[in-house]
Amino acid sequence: MFYLTTAIDYANGDPHLGHALEKIGADAIARYHRLRGEDVHFLIGMDEHGQKVSQAAGAEGETPQRLVDRVAEHFQAMWERLAISNDQFIRTTAPEHRAGVQALIQRIFEREPDDFYQKAYAGWYCVGCEAFKTESEIENGRCVLHPTRTLEWVEERNWFFRLSRYGDFLRAHFADHPSFLGPESRRNEILALLDQGLEDISASRARLGWGIPFPRPTADGEPQTTYVWFDALPNYLTATGFPDPAFASRWPAQLHVVGKDITRFHCVIWPAMLRAAGLPLPARVWAHGFVTLAGGERFSKSAGVRVELAEAVERYGPDAFRYFMLREVPFDGDGAFSWERFDERYTADLANAFGNLASRAIAMVERYCGGEVPPGRPNAVDAADAADYERYRSAMDGERGYLLHEALASVWQTVRRGNEYVDRQAPWKLAKDPARRGELEEVLATLVRQLARQAVHLGPFMPTRAEELWRQLGGPGSVHAQRIGAQGGPLDPTGWRVVRGDPLFPKPTAAPPSPAWAAGEP
RNA sequence: GGCAGGGUAGCUCAGCUGGUUAGAGCACGGCACUCAUAAUGCCGGGGUCGCGGGUUCGAGUCCCGCCCCUGCUACCA
Numbered sequence: 001m002f003y004l005t006t007a008i009d010y011a012n013g014d015p016h017l018g019h020a021l022e023k024i025g026a027d028a029i030a031r032y033h034r035l036r037g038e039d040v041h042f043l044i045g046m047d048e049h050g051q052k053v054s055q056a057a058g059a060e061g062e063t064p065q066r067l068v069d070r071v072a073e074h075f076q077a078m079w080e081r082l083a084i085s086n087d088q089f090i091r092t093t094a095p096e097h098r099a100g101v102q103a104l105i106q107r108i109f110e111r112e113p114d115d116f117y118q119k120a121y122a123g124w125y126c127v128g129c130e131a132f133k134t135e136s137e138i139e140n141g142r143c144v145l146h147p148t149r150t151l152e153w154v155e156e157r158n159w160f161f162r163l164s165r166y167g168d169f170l171r172a173h174f175a176d177h178p179s180f181l182g183p184e185s186r187r188n189e190i191l192a193l194l195d196q197g198l199e200d201i202s203a204s205r206a207r208l209g210w211g212i213p214f215p216r217p218t219a220d221g222e223p224q225t226t227y228v229w230f231d232a233l234p235n236y237l238t239a240t241g242f243p244d245p246a247f248a249s250r251w252p253a254q255l256h257v258v259g260k261d262i263t264r265f266h267c268v269i270w271p272a273m274l275r276a277a278g279l280p281l282p283a284r285v286w287a288h289g290f291v292t293l294a295g296g297e298r299f300s301k302s303a304g305v306r307v308e309l310a311e312a313v314e315r316y317g318p319d320a321f322r323y324f325m326l327r328e329v330p331f332d333g334d335g336a337f338s339w340e341r342f343d344e345r346y347t348a349d350l351a352n353a354f355g356n357l358a359s360r361a362i363a364m365v366e367r368y369c370g371g372e373v374p375p376g377r378p379n380a381v382d383a384a385d386a387a388d389y390e391r392y393r394s395a396m397d398g399e400r401g402y403l404l405h406e407a408l409a410s411v412w413q414t415v416r417r418g419n420e421y422v423d424r425q426a427p428w429k430l431a432k433d434p435a436r437r438g439e440l441e442e443v444l445a446t447l448v449r450q451l452a453r454q455a456v457h458l459g460p461f462m463p464t465r466a467e468e469l470w471r472q473l474g475g476p477g478s479v480h481a482q483r484i485g486a487q488g489g490p491l492d493p494t495g496w497r498v499v500r501g502d503p504l505f506p507k508p509t510a511a512p513p514s515p516a517w518a519a520g521e522p
Numbered sequence: 523g524g525c526a527g528g529g530u531a532g533c534u535c536a537g538c539u540g541g542u543u544a545g546a547g548c549a550c551g552g553c554a555c556u557c558a559u560a561a562u563g564c565c566g567g568g569g570u571c572g573c574g575g576g577u578u579c580g581a582g583u584c585c586c587g588c589c590c591c592u593g594c595u596a597c598c599a
Binding site for chain 1: 525526527533534535547548549554555556557558559561562563564592593594595596597598599
């Protein structure tokens with residue numbers, strides 16, 4: 001069982017490029033593991049509690065539940081549009097999640113009663129925000145967001161979780177499991193954090209309205225609401241059905257895909273919570289970077305201008321968008337989005353290099369072989385491709401981390417090789433000489449073998465276009481049903497009947513998007 | 523401030539434990555070809571390898587100093 005998750009998205013706005021990058025990347029990983037024949041469970045979801053949600057709802061004159069219902073629909077519609085293949089979609093407002101969170105807390109109370117304790121929390125409280133403010137949120141003694149209001153010094157009693165106890169455990173776990181957190185730079189940051197020592201964290205709040213009731217009241221009798229850490233992070237666990245004993249058939253997760261900004265929560269707080277509950281830890285956490293907007297172009301954050309996700313997806317369709325994001329933004333760091341780069345990549349990589357290679361190969365099989373792929377044996381081209389696919393594999397399976405951009409680059413090495421091979425062999429010349437029929441057939445068979453491999457390996461990245469190529473090649477069944485790795489023998493397309501179709505990636509006809517950028521929130 | 527990682531062709535980057543004329547892709551110029559979405563292949567122009575010292579027969583690659591950029595330095599989900 002390969003159980004992987006993405007961070008649950010906070011339901012206070014619609015999905016943007018950043019959300020999409022994470023889901024697309026995780027989807028490629030999930031689909032890759034399915035190609036390897038593994039039993040995959042892929043979880044995505046929404047984080048729907050908290051002050052900001054209830055405030056946003058209040059501002060729009062509706063209930064928090066109605067707001068999150070609407071936002072969740074927007075997210076799910078987008079993931080469907082992007083062909084995200086999640087097996088499950090969890091929402092923290094679901095009754096099952098609520099029950100799971102409370103069960104987890106109870107379990108910690110039972111196993112490690114000393115890990116929860118009550119303490120008066122004191123701090124500057126902003127009535128406008130309905131929340132306590134930290135130093136960084138206070139300027140001149142006033143809340144940055146509500147400078148007209150006066151901050152109140154408020155004390156309330158709530159539950160704390162003894163995170164400080166788990167520093168040694170976490171250090172040891174990191175030492176024993178070098179690949180627990182990647183990439184390396186994030187790992188080093190967390191190790192530095194652990195060396196500083198940990199402080200305890202809030203587990204409940206009294207003034208929090210929109211959330212899961214904390215299972216135990218405090219001594220002053222005030223009902224408590226579960227604070228974010230114990231509400232949001234356990235979604236990965238509650239999604240398995242916990243505390244139903246069957247949860248163990250899926251837990252622990254093999255991989256949490258998260259943004260680099262929340263690695264700390266996933267690599268310190270979450271493991272400590274699980275440890276306290278006596279539950280196994282996830283095998284790995286991968287922290288991806290962010291999509292930035294290219295400076296010096298038409299877009300800039302300072303101008304309050306941003307790229308609309310829907311517009312980017314519609315530009316060349318979901319598959320091309322997925323390709324661009326995962327090729328251009330290294331999955332272990334940041335990368336910029338710009339329409340110019342998007343157009344360049346689309347034209348050079350997808351339309352010219354790859355789409356056209358498929359077009360010319362399929363056209364020649366039709367013209368010279370009546371559409372039936374001639375027999376052929378693996379040759380030097382296959383051997384060279386194999387080396388590229390070995391790099392693809394090591395970039396995808398976590399061996400060196402999750403370097404999706406490198407995997408794509410490896411496939412494009414084979415595309416480059418294919419174009420070079422066609423020109424060198426010049427099958428259109430061979431076709432004019434009946435004596436060279438054998439050579440012609442070998443060349444065309446080689447090309448189709450290459451394309452078939454490319455279709456299979458690009459399936460995780462461009463599921464729809466890969467399937468369309470597979471269909472045009474005359475491959476059996478679905479490209480996504482193919483298996484690579486140990487169980488998969490070399491593909492042999494002999495006898496397939498190719499079907500010329502529309503270009504996989506038609507050349508752009510329209511000019512780049514007009515300056516219709518929307519002035520949004522910065 | 524502290525810790526960490528970076529500054530290499532117009533753009534995005536590769537250059538492992540120091541060693542022949544510093545590489546790739548895109549973009550740009552020329553040539554070739556015609557199967558193909560006027561696509562592709564080949565050749566080429568283009569870089570004081572952030573700045574200044576030092577070690578060495580020899581440094582983008584090591585050492586010192588400086589400049590600039592990014593991330594982290596815990597209750598925002």
